[in-house]
Amino acid sequence: MNDQLRKAFEGKEVLVTGGLGFVGSNLAARLVDCGAHVLLMDAMIPGLGGNLFNVEPVRDRVVVNFSDIRDEHSMNYVVRGKDFIFHLAGQNDHVLSLTDPYSDIDINIKGSVVLLEACRKFNPEARLVYTGTRGEYGSVAKLPASEDAPINPKGLYELSSLTSQKIFKIYHDNHGISSVTLRLTNIYGERAQMLHSRFGVANWFIRQAIDGETIRVFGDGQILRDFLYVQDCVDAILMAASSEQAYGEVLNVGDDKASSFLELAKVAIEEAGSGDWEFAPFTQERAAQEPGDFYSDISKIRRIVGWEPITSLRAGVKQTVDFYRHNKPQYW
Amino acid sequence: MNDQLRKAFEGKEVLVTGGLGFVGSNLAARLVDCGAHVLLMDAMIPGLGGNLFNVEPVRDRVVVNFSDIRDEHSMNYVVRGKDFIFHLAGQNDHVLSLTDPYSDIDINIKGSVVLLEACRKFNPEARLVYTGTRGEYGSVAKLPASEDAPINPKGLYELSSLTSQKIFKIYHDNHGISSVTLRLTNIYGERAQMLHSRFGVANWFIRQAIDGETIRVFGDGQILRDFLYVQDCVDAILMAASSEQAYGEVLNVGDDKASSFLELAKVAIEEAGSGDWEFAPFTQERAAQEPGDFYSDISKIRRIVGWEPITSLRAGVKQTVDFYRHNKPQYW
Numbered sequence: 001m002n003d004q005l006r007k008a009f010e011g012k013e014v015l016v017t018g019g020l021g022f023v024g025s026n027l028a029a030r031l032v033d034c035g036a037h038v039l040l041m042d043a044m045i046p047g048l049g050g051n052l053f054n055v056e057p058v059r060d061r062v063v064v065n066f067s068d069i070r071d072e073h074s075m076n077y078v079v080r081g082k083d084f085i086f087h088l089a090g091q092n093d094h095v096l097s098l099t100d101p102y103s104d105i106d107i108n109i110k111g112s113v114v115l116l117e118a119c120r121k122f123n124p125e126a127r128l129v130y131t132g133t134r135g136e137y138g139s140v141a142k143l144p145a146s147e148d149a150p151i152n153p154k155g156l157y158e159l160s161s162l163t164s165q166k167i168f169k170i171y172h173d174n175h176g177i178s179s180v181t182l183r184l185t186n187i188y189g190e191r192a193q194m195l196h197s198r199f200g201v202a203n204w205f206i207r208q209a210i211d212g213e214t215i216r217v218f219g220d221g222q223i224l225r226d227f228l229y230v231q232d233c234v235d236a237i238l239m240a241a242s243s244e245q246a247y248g249e250v251l252n253v254g255d256d257k258a259s260s261f262l263e264l265a266k267v268a269i270e271e272a273g274s275g276d277w278e279f280a281p282f283t284q285e286r287a288a289q290e291p292g293d294f295y296s297d298i299s300k301i302r303r304i305v306g307w308e309p310i311t312s313l314r315a316g317v318k319q320t321v322d323f324y325r326h327n328k329p330q331y332w
Numbered sequence: 333m334n335d336q337l338r339k340a341f342e343g344k345e346v347l348v349t350g351g352l353g354f355v356g357s358n359l360a361a362r363l364v365d366c367g368a369h370v371l372l373m374d375a376m377i378p379g380l381g382g383n384l385f386n387v388e389p390v391r392d393r394v395v396v397n398f399s400d401i402r403d404e405h406s407m408n409y410v411v412r413g414k415d416f417i418f419h420l421a422g423q424n425d426h427v428l429s430l431t432d433p434y435s436d437i438d439i440n441i442k443g444s445v446v447l448l449e450a451c452r453k454f455n456p457e458a459r460l461v462y463t464g465t466r467g468e469y470g471s472v473a474k475l476p477a478s479e480d481a482p483i484n485p486k487g488l489y490e491l492s493s494l495t496s497q498k499i500f501k502i503y504h505d506n507h508g509i510s511s512v513t514l515r516l517t518n519i520y521g522e523r524a525q526m527l528h529s530r531f532g533v534a535n536w537f538i539r540q541a542i543d544g545e546t547i548r549v550f551g552d553g554q555i556l557r558d559f560l561y562v563q564d565c566v567d568a569i570l571m572a573a574s575s576e577q578a579y580g581e582v583l584n585v586g587d588d589k590a591s592s593f594l595e596l597a598k599v600a601i602e603e604a605g606s607g608d609w610e611f612a613p614f615t616q617e618r619a620a621q622e623p624g625d626f627y628s629d630i631s632k633i634r635r636i637v638g639w640e641p642i643t644s645l646r647a648g649v650k651q652t653v654d655f656y657r658h659n660k661p662q663y664w
Contacts (some may be wrong), residue, residue: 098506101445101499109441109495113433113488151483155502156445163441163495166434170487174430174620272370 002034008242010035015082017041017069017115018050018089019062022192022200023131023184025054026230027086027237032058034238041078042088043068045107048091049193053330069111069276075118082123084241087115087130090161093198094135097156108160109167116171128179129241130168132161134254136183139291144226144256146297147183155289165250172248180246182237183297185254189230189316190323194331202227202264206320209268209275210328216280218290220264226255226295229316232309236301243305254296256307264313271318334366340574342367347414349373349401349447350382350421351394354532355463355516358562359418359569364390366570373410374419375400379440380423381525385662395552398585401443407450415518416457419447419462421495425530426467429488430571433439440492441499448503460511461573462500464493466586468515471623476558478586478629479515487621488611497582504580512578514569517586517628521562521648522655526663534559534596538652541600541607542660548612550622553594558587558627561648568633574635586628596645603650 014031018024019040031038040062044050055062067074068091079085091097091107112130119126129227135158137145171177188202197204208215236253240246259267265277282290301307311319324331346363346382350458351372363370372394376382387394399406401421411417423429423439439521444462451458469477486492503509520534540547568585572578591599597609614622621637633639643651 101449102442105437105442105445110434113437117433137500153498153502155506156499159495159498159502162498163491166485166491166494167488170485170491173489 005242006034008034009238010083011274012036012083013043013081015039015078015085017085017087020044020051020054020064021049021088022231023187023233024088024191027088027234028055028062029058030234030238031298032061038062038066038313039078039082041065041069043089047093047196051191051193051330053327054191059123062274069114070106072114072118076122079115079118079123079126079329080127085115085119085126085128086237086241087112087128091124092159094155094157094289095198098285098289101156104156104160109163110216112164112167116167116177119177120171120175122175124175126177127241127247128168129237130164130179130181131237132165132181132183133158134183134185134252134294135291136165137291137294140294141286143293144295144297145252147250147252147300154291156177178247180240180248181250181251182240182253184233185226185228185294187228187230187233189320191230194324203320205265205268206214206272206317206324209272210321210324212274215265215268215275215277217261217265217277218280218282218286220267221279222256222260223290224258224260224293224295226258227264228253228255228309229311229319232311236305236307239307240301245304249304251301251305252296252298253301254298256295256298258293258295259313266316271314271321337570337574338366340366341418341570344368344415345413347371347373347410347417349417349419352376352383352386353381353420355519355562355565356418356420358521359420359527359566360394362566363570364393370394370472371397371410371414373397373399373401375421379525379528379661383523383525383662385659386523402438402446404446404450407446408454411447411450411455411458417447417451417458417460418569418573419444419460423489426487426489426621428532430617430621436488436492440489441495444499447553448499448509451509452503452507456507456509458509458549459573459579460500460509461512461569462496462513463569464497464513464515464627465490466515466517466584466628467623468494468497469623469626470654472626475625476627476629477584479584479632481553486623505560509577512580513582514572514585515582516565517558517560517564517626519560519562520651523562526656535652537597537600538604538649538656541604542653542656544606547597547600547609549593549597549609550612550614550618553597553611554592555622556590556592556625556627558590559596559645560585560587560641561651563645564643568637568639570647571637571639572633577636581636583633583637584628584630585633586630586632588627590625590627591645599646599649603646603653613654
């Protein structure tokens with residue numbers, strides 16, 4: 001698989017928006033390994049996860065462009081000459097959208113259009129990957145959720161992701177801007193922000209375990225999720241980008257095997273060797289946004305791209321604990 | 333039916349956004365007839381249809397507030413104390429969105445959020461009606477199109493309408509802001525702008541017929557639409573607003589009987605007593621946006637609201653011709 005990816009990206013010009021964030025920086029490191037020339041764009045909006053330390057191991061092999069995806073003029077330059085553009089920048093806080101709906105529209109929806117307009121005008125040949133969220137589905141009656149399940153986003157964050165996905169599709173169909181859009185499930189792992197719990201619940205559990213704190217498991221802890229390790233997610237993104245048949249498609253990036261929040265808490269505590277857990281009631285805001293059990297039907301990405309997750313929850317959590325134990329001052 | 337509507341709206345405080353536009357002004361006149369106290373909000377953006385003459389017959393019985401739906405501060409005032417809010421303001425030009433995608437996001441998507449946030453903060457008890465477009469469906473495999481048909485908007489204008497519809501639903505479900513959302517088909521009739529053909533093709537045919545010009549019918553003229561007369565549309569809006577069971581629902585406002593563009597041209601020419609028609613090739617932009625045949629399954633609104641169209645295409649076109657013949661200087 002790595003040979004295939006090296007062949008796809010070696011010597012290629014690549015832009016990653018949100019490139020100093022969680023998934024973006026892990027993707028950047030892998031692209032560098034593949035021999036790509038990597039430009040990272042990041043607005044460094046406080047709280048969204050951008051962190052220069054995330055790219056410290058590859059700092060001299062990437063170029064960083066500090067700018068906001070809503071800034072048309074800078075976008076019109078950074079897209080030029082790129083073979084691949086990975087659009088990972090975004091506002092990810094699904095609780096924030098209940099009190100501040102404008103960020104979702106402005107950053108997530110308008111930002112996608114700024115990128116696509118820049119490509120239309122200055123680089124219509126680029127291949128684009130957009131990463132949305134499994135939250136687009138909302139509550140799902142039939143699990144695992146396939147890409148053609150009914151779409152009922154529960155909040156503006158999730159809706160902004162759906163709207164962006166459809167914007168990419170419109171530019172694909174009407175303007176010939178090739179793209180594949182992915183719906184990422186709950187991703188966890190190294191290089192995520194660890195300062196707050198407004199998004200990234202799996203990483204938050206891991207932080208609490210490392211700190212020897214008591215993890216508050218909402219409800220009865222039995223709600224299921226297909227937690228996905230970030231390196232598996234990076235594989236999916238790169239393999240989708242290098243699969244000709246993926247363009248124009250929406251693909252789930254998740255797992256058809258699920259774990260409960262309680263299992264996650266227990267694994268985090270065991271791998272950290274510290275911490276405890278207790279049940280806690282849902283806050284009103286979280287309850288309103290909670291879609292219940294979710295895990296992904298990944299038969300489509302398996303078939304078209306040949307990807308599936310390879311890291312167990314325990315192995316992924318162990319890697320994550322190790323990373324943050326060694327780099328705590330940069331994230332705490 | 334008029335007794336029922338009078339009972340629902342008499343003495344009620346009502347806001348109509350886009351109230352000086354095509355549908356908004358016709359709605360305003362009917363609300364005044366029902367005895368409602370009517371506040372009209374309009375940004376008077378050139379080309380979008382706002383025209384003070386539209387409310388000339390009821391000018392001393394409505395209040396006009398010139399402001400933009402994106403203006404949070406004015407919106408926070410105009411929503412107060414309203415029993416019903418009809419949200420008709422919007423950018424309606426589906427061809428424009430191919431060259432200027434930002435208006436769709438800014439006016440149509442953000443504007444809806446500004447209204448809903450204002451209601452959340454200052455009038456959570458208001459009953460809201462949002463009018464979207466049948467364009468949300470995109471190309472439809474099975475006709476007539478029912479509300480649960482697959483949703484594949486072909487352009488950003490149509491997508492912005494879909495996103496707005498889902499925003500209303502999210503505020504309905506999460507914040508208790510009651511709303512019903514309608515998907516309007518091609519509406520024609522008196523008080524639409526007549527200066528350009530970028531939207532409102534039926535009215536444009538009527539103008540050309542009145543002017544004795546040659547109507548250019550794109551393609552073979554056989555594409556079907558459920559053209560709907562504006563007074564029937566106003567009935568649907570008012571009846572939906574007054575139906576308790578309609579809230580939280582998406583309802584088609586159209587007709588399950590369709591006419592071809594060629595039939596429309598011929599009826600316009602016959603009722604005007606002037607004009608001619610010829611076939612013309614689609615422009616590239618229009619072809620990209622053209623979803624093919626469309627007409628609406630209206631069984632849901634029939635069942636829940638008790639509405640159905642009552643005006644034939646010929647009768648509606650005749651009324652429209654008469655109106656513009658008498659008021660040409662105000663629209664030409």
